[in-house]
Amino acid sequence: MTYxxxxxxxxxxxxxxxxxxxxxxxxxxxLADKYDWFSKAELTDMIAxxxxxxxxxxxxxxxxxxxxxxxxxGGIIATFAxxxxxxxxxxxxxxxxxxxxxxxxxxxxxxGIRPAVLALILFxxxxxxxxxxSGSIEILFFAGLLAMMRIWxxxxxxxxxxxxxxxxxxxx
Amino acid sequence: MTELxxxxxxxxxxxxxxxxxxxxxxxxxxxxxxxxxxxxxxxxxxxLYSIGQCTPGIISINVxxxxxxxxxxxxxxxxxxxxxxxxxxxxxxxxxxxxxxxMDNRYVAYAFAGIRICVAALIADIIYDLxxxxxxxxxxxxxxxxxxxxxxxxGLSAVMVVFIxxxxxxxxxxxKRRIKKK
Numbered sequence: 229m230t231y232x233x234x235x236x237x238x239x240x241x242x243x244x245x246x247x248x249x250x251x252x253x254x255x256x257x258x259l260a261d262k263y264d265w266f267s268k269a270e271l272t273d274m275i276a277x278x279x280x281x282x283x284x285x286x287x288x289x290x291x292x293x294x295x296x297x298x299x300x301x302g303g304i305i306a307t308f309a310x311x312x313x314x315x316x317x318x319x320x321x322x323x324x325x326x327x328x329x330x331x332x333x334x335x336x337x338x339x340g341i342r343p344a345v346l347a348l349i350l351f352x353x354x355x356x357x358x359x360x361x362s363g364s365i366e367i368l369f370f371a372g373l374l375a376m377m378r379i380w381x382x383x384x385x386x387x388x389x390x391x392x393x394x395x396x397x398x399x400x
Numbered sequence: 401m402t403e404l405x406x407x408x409x410x411x412x413x414x415x416x417x418x419x420x421x422x423x424x425x426x427x428x429x430x431x432x433x434x435x436x437x438x439x440x441x442x443x444x445x446x447x448l449y450s451i452g453q454c455t456p457g458i459i460s461i462n463v464x465x466x467x468x469x470x471x472x473x474x475x476x477x478x479x480x481x482x483x484x485x486x487x488x489x490x491x492x493x494x495x496x497x498x499x500x501x502x503m504d505n506r507y508v509a510y511a512f513a514g515i516r517i518c519v520a521a522l523i524a525d526i527i528y529d530l531x532x533x534x535x536x537x538x539x540x541x542x543x544x545x546x547x548x549x550x551x552x553x554x555g556l557s558a559v560m561v562v563f564i565x566x567x568x569x570x571x572x573x574x575x576k577r578r579i580k581k582k
Contacts, residue, residue, distance in 0.1 A: 240559055242456070242457055242458070243456050243457070244456065244558070244559050244562045244563070245456075245457075245458065246456050246457075246562065247459075250523065250526055252458075253523075254558040255558045255559065257558075258557045258558050258559070269516070272516045272519050273499070273512055273515065273516070275519045275522075275523075276512075276515045276516070276518065276519050277492070277495055277496075277499070278492070279419070279420065279519075279522065280419070281419075281488075281491050281492060281495060282415065282416050282417060282418060282419060282487050282488070282491060283415050283416075283418065283484075283485070283487050283488030283491065283492070284415070284418060284420075284425070284458055284460040284461070284484070284488065285420060286458040286460075286461075287415075287458065287460075287461070287484075287485050287488040288488045288491075288492050291488050291489050291492040291493060291496075292492050292495075292496050295492065295493055295496045295497070296496065300493055303489065303492065303493050303496070304489065307485055307488070307489055310458070311457075311458070311461045311481055311485060313456060313457050314455075314456070314457030314458055314461040314462050314465060314481075315461065315465045315477060315478070315481050317455050317456065317457060317462075318455065318457070318461075318462050318465035318466045318469065318477070319465060319469055319474060319477050321451065321455065321466070322465075322466055322469040322470060322477075323469075331454075332573070333570060333573065333574075334454050334455075335454055336569050336570055336572070336573030336574075337566045337569050337570050337573075338454045338566075339569065340539075340540075340543060340565055340566060340568060340569020340570070340572065340573070341562055341565045341566050341569065342530075342534040342540075343534050343535055343540040343541070343543040343544040343547065343565070344543055344544065344546075344547035344561055344562060344564075344565030345530075345534075345562065346527065346530045346531060346534055346535070346544055346547075347544050347545075347547035347548040347551060347561070348547065348551070348558050348561060348562070349523065349526065349527055349530065350527055350548065351548065351551045351552065352523070353520065353523035353524060353527060356516070356519055356520045356523055357520045359516060360513075360516035360517045360519065360520045361517065361520060366517050369514070369517050370517050370520055370521050370524075373517065373518055373521040374521040374524050374525060377521060377522070377525045378525065378528075383419065384420070384518075384522055385419070387518050387521070387522070388515055388518050388519075388522075390518070391514040391515050391517055391518030392511040392512075392514050392515050392518075393511075393514070394514045394517075395510045395511045395512065395513045395514020395515065395517075396507055396510045396511050396514070398510075398514075399510055400510055400513035400514050400517075
């Protein structure tokens with residue numbers, strides 16, 4: 229039964245998560261509310277691992293979340309369900325048109341969704357902040373890390389490693 | 401069959417060497433698919449990215465499926481997509497099972513407390529970039545605020561918010577076109 233639920237939920241995410249990168253995160257936070265597959269703190273750890281291991285983040289998150297919910301089979305099912313809508317839709321597009329150009333209505337819908345997706349990510353970010361920023365030293369590190377990201381624009385892995393060292397040194 | 405295995409291998413390699421989202425994949429795709437194998441021109445690859453922008457789903461999967469289909473039909477689409485997700489499946493399953501064993505360790509717990517702060521900062525960083533890119537007019541700002549109200553005040557799910565924002569934008573686009581005609 230968990231397998232079926234995983235399939236349905238991740239199929240929905242594949243269909244509704246429009247854009248790239250972290251867009252799957254808010255949908256996964258909804259799942260953390262709805263099922264006992266993983267906690268929001270575990271999800272936050274998953275984001276860190278997905279950012280610092282190879283592979284598209286969305287796929288990594290699905291495999292990780294599915295594995296946490298129902299083991300190896302859960303990871304495979306969640307990943308399969310996540311990519312299925314993309315595969316079907318892209319095959320249809322490739323089949324229907326030699327040179328596909330965006331339909332005006334489709335364009336309206338998807339460009340209108342983007343500001344809403346931004347709100348979703350902000351809302352998910354606030355939930356991560358509630359878990360991560362528990363005291364004033366944490367808030368100080370947050371501000372410092374963010375400032376470094378804006379100035380130097382290095383790979384996220386650099387900052388994640390630095391933060392791990394800070395966590396161990398300061399016993400956060 | 402060998403053609404399918406080659407497609408699988410090519411996208412396995414691309415998945416293995418991509419960190420991050422769909423755009424992180426672009427330079428590697430250019431090198432492998434455009435320069436080395438000449439499956440398509442650079443222009444066609446960029447077109448493919450804009451199609452990815454206006455279809456649902458994860459961009460990297462969309463691109464892999466499309467190129468796979470162009471080369472070898474439905475079998476090619478499946479081989480390419482399977483190739484690109486396979487590194488994630490293997491690596492993440494390994495990491496997740498190792499992590500479960502070590503989360504009780506005190507130092508691992510300290511490290512992850514630090515890492516969570518970094519995740520919060522990474523999300524703040526992305527929000528700043530996305531806001532600059534996607535909120536360019538009053539309607540976009542209104543959709544953003546409306547979505548936030550629905551989430552915080554209404555407790556709506558992410559799926560519902562995307563659905564409502566999509567329906568709203570479709571309606572608004574229709575109204576704008578009618579006004580223009582008159």
